[in-house]
Amino acid sequence: MAVRQRIVRIGNSRGVRLPAHLLAEAHLGEGDEVELSLEADRIVLRAAHRPRAGWSEQFSEMAKHGDDRLLDGDFLVGLHPPRGGLDLFELSTHLRSMSDPAAIK
16 A cells, blocks of 8 residues: 655655554564665665574573583684583683683682
């Protein structure tokens, strides 16, 4: 369904008010980042691609289930993990101690 709007002045720029029902259907809300592009004779607005969206939640779930250990054979330069590997907390603690031994108590 097409909706007509007027272009309005916003400082030195111009803008268009977006109806709430269109934003809801596009799963967009106030503060969301969008990409604008010019395609033929159209200005296209779409949700910004966020390649790492949701990673934090996924890593938290992995940690709950013990799936955050380094696999056998994986290593970092200067790090020789114990036989069972290191979880992410142990790894970050170890790396901090390598750069500043006084930081770890």
